Amino acid sequence: MLHFNRFVLNNGLRVLVHEDPSTPMAVINVMYDVGARDENPEQTGFAHLFEHLMFGGSVNIPDYDEPLQRAGGDNNAYTTNDLTNYYCSIPAQNIETAFWLESDRMLGLAFSKKSLEVQRKVVCEEFKEHYINKPYGDVWSKMRQLAYTTHPYKWMTIGKELSHIEKAQIQDVKNFFFKHYTPINAILVVAGNVTTPQVQQLAEKWFGPIPMGEKYVRNLPTEPEQKSPRLLEVKANVPVDAFVKTWHVASRLEKGYYITDLITEILGGGGSSRLYQSLVKEQQLFSNIDCYHFGSVDNGLIAIDGKLVKGVRMADADAAVQKEIEKIQQTLISNTELQKVKNKTESSIAFEDMSVMNRANSLAFYELLGDADLMNTELDKYHTITAEDIQAYAQQIFNPNNGNTLHYYSNNE
Amino acid sequence: MNRKISPNIVDAVDFDLQLKPYTLHTLDNGIQVYAIDAGAQEVTMIEWVFKAGNCFENKNIVAATTSFLLKNGTSSKTAFAINEHFEMYGAHLNRHCYNETASITLHSLNKHVHHLLPVVAEIVTDSVFPEEELAIYKQNQKQRLEVNLKKCDFIANRLIDEYLFGKQHPYGKYTSTLDYDAITQADIQQFFKTYYVNGFCTVFVAGKLASNLIEQLNHSFGQLPLNKQAIAFPQSLVLPTAEKKHRIINDANGVQGAIRLARPFPNRHHPDFAKVQVLNNVFGGFFGSRLMSNIREDKGYTYGIHAYLQNLIQASAWMVSTEAGRDVCEATISEVYIEMERLRNEPISNDELHLVRNFMMGSLLGHLDGPFQIIARWKSYILNGLDEQYFYNSLQTIKTVDAQTLQELANRYLQPDDFYELVVV
Numbered sequence: 001m002l003h004f005n006r007f008v009l010n011n012g013l014r015v016l017v018h019e020d021p022s023t024p025m026a027v028i029n030v031m032y033d034v035g036a037r038d039e040n041p042e043q044t045g046f047a048h049l050f051e052h053l054m055f056g057g058s059v060n061i062p063d064y065d066e067p068l069q070r071a072g073g074d075n076n077a078y079t080t081n082d083l084t085n086y087y088c089s090i091p092a093q094n095i096e097t098a099f100w101l102e103s104d105r106m107l108g109l110a111f112s113k114k115s116l117e118v119q120r121k122v123v124c125e126e127f128k129e130h131y132i133n134k135p136y137g138d139v140w141s142k143m144r145q146l147a148y149t150t151h152p153y154k155w156m157t158i159g160k161e162l163s164h165i166e167k168a169q170i171q172d173v174k175n176f177f178f179k180h181y182t183p184i185n186a187i188l189v190v191a192g193n194v195t196t197p198q199v200q201q202l203a204e205k206w207f208g209p210i211p212m213g214e215k216y217v218r219n220l221p222t223e224p225e226q227k228s229p230r231l232l233e234v235k236a237n238v239p240v241d242a243f244v245k246t247w248h249v250a251s252r253l254e255k256g257y258y259i260t261d262l263i264t265e266i267l268g269g270g271g272s273s274r275l276y277q278s279l280v281k282e283q284q285l286f287s288n289i290d291c292y293h294f295g296s297v298d299n300g301l302i303a304i305d306g307k308l309v310k311g312v313r314m315a316d317a318d319a320a321v322q323k324e325i326e327k328i329q330q331t332l333i334s335n336t337e338l339q340k341v342k343n344k345t346e347s348s349i350a351f352e353d354m355s356v357m358n359r360a361n362s363l364a365f366y367e368l369l370g371d372a373d374l375m376n377t378e379l380d381k382y383h384t385i386t387a388e389d390i391q392a393y394a395q396q397i398f399n400p401n402n403g404n405t406l407h408y409y410s411n412n413e
Numbered sequence: 414m415n416r417k418i419s420p421n422i423v424d425a426v427d428f429d430l431q432l433k434p435y436t437l438h439t440l441d442n443g444i445q446v447y448a449i450d451a452g453a454q455e456v457t458m459i460e461w462v463f464k465a466g467n468c469f470e471n472k473n474i475v476a477a478t479t480s481f482l483l484k485n486g487t488s489s490k491t492a493f494a495i496n497e498h499f500e501m502y503g504a505h506l507n508r509h510c511y512n513e514t515a516s517i518t519l520h521s522l523n524k525h526v527h528h529l530l531p532v533v534a535e536i537v538t539d540s541v542f543p544e545e546e547l548a549i550y551k552q553n554q555k556q557r558l559e560v561n562l563k564k565c566d567f568i569a570n571r572l573i574d575e576y577l578f579g580k581q582h583p584y585g586k587y588t589s590t591l592d593y594d595a596i597t598q599a600d601i602q603q604f605f606k607t608y609y610v611n612g613f614c615t616v617f618v619a620g621k622l623a624s625n626l627i628e629q630l631n632h633s634f635g636q637l638p639l640n641k642q643a644i645a646f647p648q649s650l651v652l653p654t655a656e657k658k659h660r661i662i663n664d665a666n667g668v669q670g671a672i673r674l675a676r677p678f679p680n681r682h683h684p685d686f687a688k689v690q691v692l693n694n695v696f697g698g699f700f701g702s703r704l705m706s707n708i709r710e711d712k713g714y715t716y717g718i719h720a721y722l723q724n725l726i727q728a729s730a731w732m733v734s735t736e737a738g739r740d741v742c743e744a745t746i747s748e749v750y751i752e753m754e755r756l757r758n759e760p761i762s763n764d765e766l767h768l769v770r771n772f773m774m775g776s777l778l779g780h781l782d783g784p785f786q787i788i789a790r791w792k793s794y795i796l797n798g799l800d801e802q803y804f805y806n807s808l809q810t811i812k813t814v815d816a817q818t819l820q821e822l823a824n825r826y827l828q829p830d831d832f833y834e835l836v837v838v
Binding site for chain 2: 022023024025059060061065066067069070071072073074089090091093094096097099100104107117118119120121122123124125126128129132133134135136205237238239240269270271272277280281284287288307309310336339340343344345346347348350351353354355356
């Protein structure tokens with residue numbers, strides 16, 4: 001049971017405090033309710049580029065990192081398709097420095113042209129490093145475009161193409177900031193060696209005076225139900241063929257999410273998982289294979305992703321995956337297997353919660369979903385899932401009409 | 414309230430940092446168990462460290478293969494049964510092979526540990542390395558290697574170590590697909606018998622430890638034929654490459670180059686090591702470093718650039734590592750040399766040094782937070798033959814090393830002629 005206190009400032013900023021006196025550190029986590037899904041389709045990658053610009057100086061403070069480092073703190077940030085999160089960890093005595101820095105960049109950015117110019121280049125290098133200059137680096141860009149016709153999950157957080165990033169203008173940066181980076185659209189979590197009254201006083205002092213801003217009302221196009229299977233075949237300069245297949249699944253708060261999570265464990269969660277045992281070890285069709293999902297807030301994807309053993313035909317690999325899918329649809333999983341995946345889930349939650357940083361991050365995320373207290377009921381939700389639930393849901397999602405297949409061939413024949 | 418003025422801070426250099434001492438236990442057969450009992454979650458981490466790294470192998474990749482296949486079958490359990498046993502209890506059993514050592518790490522909820530220890534003991538005494546498992550491993554590892562060989566950073570990491578240490582040295586050698594073909598079941602079984610069954614093991618445990626954990630460990634491991642004799646690390650000759658500058662095209666269509674600049678550097682026992690850690694932080698050791706400020710934050714040549722001392726036991730190397738746009742690789746290298754020159758020619762300002770000291774202390778404080786972090790630091794010290802004095806001396810160095818000393822060190826070590834230089838596109 002994770003304890004926390006919650007209050008809301010007059011400007012709408014939600015503040016959560018998790019006290020843990022066993023650590024000498026404090027964590028300040030600011031989550032903004034904006035991600036790549038909120039981007040204009042002609043300006044993809046912007047939320048992430050913007051995250052970089054948050055380090056380019058704010059209205060009263062020319063440099064974000066320097067004073068934080070001088071106070072013994074460290075920080076980072078990440079952007080996903082759903083949200084943008086900034087976190088720093090600092091010796092608890094110096095926590096006010098983090099309040100000062102974080103509140104100033106919520107108040108206003110410096111909007112420096114130089115920073116935009118440099119960070120455009122940095123992000124282009126990040127794009128190249130992870131998605132262009134790597135074998136199979138474009139798999140997810142292609143798969144997202146295949147699986148989503150309408151919903152903005154169809155592009156990756158980094159952006160659809162380099163040119164979108166290269167074209168970003170300072171006016172776009174300003175508009176984005178004033179639309180999304182306001183107290184009403186943010187969640188502040190303070191965790192570690194702090195007390196609630198102390199955080200209350202500091203939050204009022206530093207964040208209280210920031211104008212509320214307008215609540216961003218998300219109105220995204222929903223992905224229509226997929227009516228027929230989709231297949232994309234690609235040839236690229238890679239050494240071995242790869243197979244990737246996805247199916248649409250439930251959104252984050254639906255029961256289907258928890259079932260999906262358990263299904264990924266049954267199929268691909270380790271050395272005793274079904275796909276590994278059957279396709280890598282017994283049939284030796286794949287050199288590696290995995291099953292996972294993205295934990296997306298809106299309706300997500302479950303994926304099976306593997307590389308073929310050289311000489312294996314794509315059609316055979318595909319058929320063998322399909323056979324495993326049919327197995328989980330047709331035969332109820334045993335109690336032992338169900339217990340196994342639940343035990344794994346219990347254990348990963350316990351290990352995840354060891355770090356104050358993770359706890360702060362999770363609190364912010366569940367608050368973003370609607371209620372931080374959801375964090376404390378997660379495990380129970382997994383426990384209520386039955387073998388029948390899994391079978392029924394597998395029958396629903398692994399419908400061939402709901403599937404998107406990518407055959408990614410090596411051209412080094 | 415004036416938002417232009419920073420709140421007062423407590424200088425992290427004034428912190429009185431303590432490294433929580435371990436408790437040391439000895440099992441009946443002499444295995445030493447270092448334990449850190451801390452934390453609030455009911456979890457335990459146990460790491461068995463064997464002297465079974467790649468410096469002991471006579472044939473390439475035998476040590477890593479033995480380590481990898483430890484989970485792939487004993488005389489009474491298949492690979493599947495072993496995996497299922499650990500996963501049934503939500504536990505993770507990982508194995509890693511390094512240059513000197515190879516380790517097996519267990520992460521488990523406390524309530525399940527007693528189901529798992531006997532199977533770990535079975536694995537380290539009775540693994541059989543079935544032919545079938547070895548064949549699958551070879552096939553899949555070769556494919557994996559082929560994929561990695563397409564990556565410029567992977568190639569660069571192999572080559573820079575070869576330049577520094579020579580291809581015969583454990584730190585400089587790497588694997589080809591032919592090496593996988595050459596290993597046999599007998600090679601693996603022999604290595605296992607010598608370096609695991611009759612090998613030398615040290616155990617590190619951390620978490621909110623059960624009161625009878627040591628008893629449990631003694632029950633499963635205290636009677637095994639381990640630690641009967643000391644195993645000495647073989648001495649390998651460092652044979653660096655004569656030619657220092659290398660440019661390699663691995664992918665004609667590549668859009669980035671992996672850049673590595675490196676020079677040999679002594680290990681942690683050298684008196685300059687801790688001081689150079691401070692100098693390295695100024696140079697390229699964190700986000701506010703000079704390399705990052707200049708090459709990423711001013712020029713935008715790269716997503717990230719880092720300098721560090723390699724984490725090796727016998728001898729280290731001072732490394733600068735980045736992936737930069739193909740057309741700015743040479744410009745990046747020039748800027749790295751310019752930053753070396755500045756450190757040689759100008760003393761670091763008090764202000765910058767103050768910042769770096771505080772940052773290092775703050776990050777040390779953060780890195781000692783939690784039982785797993787504390788035991789990781791102790792493990793590193795123990796495997797490097799160091800004690801807690803090293804920790805307290807390092808703290809003292811961070812707090813007191815002066816700009817003049819750092820400038821002298823820059824003149825001693827940051828000489829471009831001493832650096833190997835590599836770009837892989």
